[in-house]
Amino acid sequence: MAAEREGNRERHPVGATAAGRPRGGRLDQPRALRRRLLPEWDPDAFGRLSERIARFLGTGRFIVWMTVVIIVWVVWNIAAPRQLRFDEYPFIFLTLALSLQASYAAPLILLAQNRQDDRDRVNLEQDRKQNERSIADTEYLTREIAALRMGLGEVATRDWIRSELQDVIKELEERQNGHRTHAVFPADHPRGRDMDDR
Template sequence: MADDKWADDDRLSTPGPRSGFQWPRRMRFDQESFGRFAEWIARYMGSPAFIMWMTVFIAAWIVFNAVAPASIRFDENPFILLTLMLSIEAAYSAPLILLAQNRQEDRDRMSLDEDRRISAQSRADMDYLAREIASLRSGVGELATRDFIRSEIRDQLRDLLEELERADEPPDEH
């Protein structure tokens, strides 16, 4: 009976519960929300307000740690903690800025594709209208003009008047 237990539980072809260390499941983020957050960070970090506040923060940090009594200083010269914080900020801000740039490139590409589509449609419409105008011009070329019709009517009237004059003349008796 012990053999039956081993045969069912330890077969490699039968999935079973995992034991021991398990890796955490893959973290999932809402791409759109995270992208908007990255764009907000990139937009703020590229503003004069960010540069001003960062300059004030760094200056205050350095002044405090250089002038304050030694007992309350928390980051002595060469300001290792400040350097570490700025490195961490750079490590996080660079990928966020790149993500924001990638999203902008995607929007630009979609806008360019839409512009190309509209341009192609406009070109097709213009070609169609050019063909229609050419067709109308050739059709108008075959139409009788007002002057032509007047001259034809005059000719017909002249012919009718001549026939009437001949009809009014007495017949010749020979």
């Protein structure tokens, strides 16, 4: 039985699949670089370039320059001598140039809008988190203020202490007035004086 297991191990080494070939590369080693047919580019740099172009395409300066180029193109190809004209009527080369410009401008504008949408989404998420923190802080402060009010409800205020002191002063004055009355008219309460002295 043990010999049979050893034979199986030799036929199927560790890391091999049922088909007999080893599983994918080792996970503890980096993969070998593959050659790509397409050129590599930095998407962030390309996105920044597309945003610059889209911003320029959306300005009045671009429209003015484009209008000037088209007018010069048309006037040159109508008024220049025949051997110097490079795009005679119906201006096929101009149409091709404008079509190419439009076909590149649309995706560049869309790419710039997508990047702006991503930035807006990130800003919106940050604003939402900031609002959540502000709400949590406000709730915490509200609870703290309520606890302070409850605690202050049990603390003696200046007005309460003043009223209590006034009551004590009145009571003392009444007692003093009562003692004076006893001293002036001792015959009224003959035994009261002896009881008080005890």
